[in-house]
Amino acid sequence: MDIFKIIDKFQQIDGDAAGRLEYATRRHFMNKIGSKLASAAIPTAFAAIVNKAFAQSATAVEVLNYALTLEYLEDEFYKAGNAAANLIPASDKAIFTQIGKHETQHVAFLVKALGTKAIPKPTFDFKYGGAFGDVFTNYKTFVTVSSALEDTGVRAYKGQAGALIADPQILEYALQVHSVEARHAAVARRLAATLLGNASMKGWITGKEGAVPAIYAGEDNMTQGGKDLKGLASKSDAAITEAFDEPLTKEAVLAIAGPFIKK
Amino acid sequence: MNKHTKTKNNAGQGAGEITSVVNRRLFLRSAGLATSLGTIVIAAGCNDDDDDPMIPGTGDTVDLGSGDIGVLNYAYALEQLEAAFYTQVVQTPYAGITDAEKAVLTDIRDHEIVHREFFKAALGDKAIKGLTPNFAAIDFTKKEAVLGAAKLFEDTGVAAYNGAGKLIKDPNYLLLAGKIVSVEARHAAVIRDLINPKSADFAGDDIIDANGMDKAVAPADILAAVKGYVKDTITGASVGK
Structure with missing residues (x-):
């Protein structure tokens, strides 16, 4: 058994794998291998490193599985949509192919x-x-x-940031996915605005403007950091609410997503 | 970094090897940043001899401070630059600007001003001074130059907030950063869609990695990347520490 080949394989699947393995731990691990650690212990040691890097606490595991539920949902949605004949016009194919690709990548990352x-x-x-x-x-x-x-998705990831504060590396991955979901959302909203003839729907969320009103509850919040921002810099309420996206709790998100999930 | 060094010393590594490993890591990180922010770095290089001693505030050294205050001042600094940029864009629209483009750029200007004023108020007497931007490298009469700069500012803003998240200790500030970064990401997507409509560029492979993730970049690398766009010298060595 060649542990270096395994790590190389891991690197081929995921180019940044080594960077993600907590660095000092990896060095320490390599030294152990170099000192002819009993080969039977290697798989355990390797799994422990991956575990340490990716899922450092029970809270993190819970958050990641919650994220995985939503990413499974999105991934399956775009797989079905992109495969459906005569659904997405040729002009918009590139957008949904790219979104679908990212959701598949998010699922793969979380499963790993x-x-x-x-x-x-x-x-x-x-x-x-x-x-x-x-x-x-x-x-x-x-x-x-x-x-x-x-x-x-944007609201859901944002709602979990605080829960990951003790898991800085996982927090960072969650933020890196969160902003990609926001990029997707902006473009999907602009397509929806055109298709639905709703000129007040923009890439950003004005008040609680969106195609499915129920999920935008609280997006019209004007209070940030304990301060009512009304009138800040003489800007409109519209601009102030657009400038901040609002989180949702896990319970609220699962209530929204519930009817999508059969079992 | 301290933790890594300590562990490596315990493992009996030679000092020279540690240095080379660390340098390689830093280099790779910087190279990754340079790929996405290439134009900013180039512009910074071009502006070295472009200081104007007649402009008040030129050449000041501004330290962002430490801990969470440092992170908030870091965000305040970046929002100042973005707000100043879009204020200029809306004041002197590029040739051939459409109503739709003007509406988007005006919205973004207002968001960045709200962000700037919010941070200024939240920081109170701990806020850094108003910075003096330097946009001499941007041709505001040309659509390509303006939207190209906007794309770089927005992608940089997203990478900066993503990289700063783990430096924040107070969960309330972390949530605030989260509320703002997704708006910056929406800006980035819309600007990219204006440049290349209906393409995959809104979340293009040039900025999103093979795990479907945006960039997360440390303050030191972000400050180095934007330094050509500000007359003041910003130091942020203690941000988040």
Whole structure:
């Protein structure tokens, strides 16, 4: 058994793997290998390093599995949408192909990070109990749901930042995914605005403007850091609410996502 | 870094080897930044002899401070630059600007001003001074130059907030940074979509890695990347410490 080949393999799958393994630990690990550590111990040691790097606390595991649930949902949604005939017009294919690629990458990353602790993929109902019955045959509905999923994803990741404060590396990964979801959301919202003829819907969230009103509760918050910002720099309420995105608790997100999840 | 060095010493590594490993790590990190922020770095290089001694505030040294205050001042500094940039963009629109582009750029200007004024108020007497921007390298009459600079500022802002998150100790400040960074990411996506509409560029492979992740860049590297755009010398060695 050649542990260096395994690490090389890991690197091939994930180019930044070595950087992600906590650096000093990796050096220490290499030294142990160099000192002819009993080969039987190697898989355990390797798993322990991965575990240390990716899932340092029970809280982190819980947050990552919560994120994985949402990423599974998004990934399956775009896989179905991108595969559906006559749904996405050729002009918009590049956008949804790129979004779908990222969601697949997020799932892969989280599954790898969680290892045996990763939850299995749920079964989804994208028709949302009938509310979005034509989601894969009507492009307007598809884009509506896409914008709602992305904005919910942004709110969900943001709501978990505080829970990861003791796991700085995992916090950083979560932030790096969070801003990608926000990029997706901005573009999906602009497509939805055009398709739905809603000129007041922009890439950013004015008040609680969005294609599925229920998920934007609280986005019109004007109080930041304990201060009411009304009138700040003579800017409008619209501008002030656009300048800050608001989080959602896990409970609120799961209540929104619940009808998408069959089991 | 201290922790790594200590562990390596315990493991019996030679000092020279440690230095080379650390340098390589730093180099790779900087190289990654340079790839995404290439134009900023180049512009910074071009501006070395462009200081104008007639402008008040030129050449001041501004230290961001330490701990969470340092992080907030770091954000305040970046928001000052962004707000000043978009204020100029809206004041002197580039040739051929469309109504839709002007609406987007005006919205972004207002968001950045709100961010700037929010940080200024939150920091109170701990706030750094108003910085003197230097946009001499940007041709505000040309759409390509303006949107190109906007793209760099927004991508840089996202990478900066993402990299600063783990330096923040107070969860309330962390949440605030989270509330702002996603708005910066929305800006980045929309600017990129204005430059190359309906393409994959809003979250392009040039900025998003193979794990589907945005960049996270440390304050020292961000400050080095933007230093050509500000007359003052900003030091941030204690940010988050």
